[in-house]
Amino acid sequence: MNLLIVYGTTEGQTRKVAERMATDIRGRGHLVELLDSAKFTPDLKLGHFDAFVIAASVHQEHHQEAVTTFVFAHRDLLSGKPSALVSVSLSAALEGHEAAARKYVDRFVSVTGWQPRMT
Numbered sequence: 106m107n108l109l110i111v112y113g114t115t116e117g118q119t120r121k122v123a124e125r126m127a128t129d130i131r132g133r134g135h136l137v138e139l140l141d142s143a144k145f146t147p148d149l150k151l152g153h154f155d156a157f158v159i160a161a162s163v164h165q166e167h168h169q170e171a172v173t174t175f176v177f178a179h180r181d182l183l184s185g186k187p188s189a190l191v192s193v194s195l196s197a198a199l200e201g202h203e204a205a206a207r208k209y210v211d212r213f214v215s216v217t218g219w220q221p222r223m224t
């Protein structure tokens with residue numbers, strides 16, 4: 106399987122998460138391309154990929170705009186293939202703050218119109 110991971114990061118943590126996912130998935134015998142959403146170029150052929158992981162972190166209750174814009178622009182293609190959203194936030198790591206972490210995910214999904222199979 107040929108998989109694309111697109112990530113947004115402000116302080117570098119989500120890049121580390123994305124790199125770790127790439128290493129693990131490659132270890133299972135798949136091809137993985139890593140793309141920083143801030144460096145997206147239109148010549149990337151998204152149709153070549155079989156599956157997608159989108160990873161973004163939360164700052165002041167919102168994910169990176171570059172990731173939101175990318176997902177909104179490609180929501181139909183992403184929804185038509187296996188895809189997952191990884192939302193990195195302090196709320197996701199803190200016990201008792203799951204509702205806030207879920208709210209960020211729900212809003213991202215609602216705003217972009219993407220239907221990830223997994224969050």
Ligand SMILES: Cc1cc2nc3c(=O)[nH]c(=O)nc-3n(C[C@H](O)[C@H](O)[C@H](O)COP(=O)(O)O)c2cc1C
Pocket residue numbers: 113114115116117118119120162163164165166167193194195196197205
């Ligand atoms: C200025 C700032 C604002 C943040 N706002 C939120 C927030 O609203 N909700 C939350 O759960 N985490 C928040 N966080 C925590 C980040 O989501 C967390 O540190 C994450 O690991 C950052 O990932 P990144 O390094 O990939 O950007 C914030 C962190 C910073 C520095």
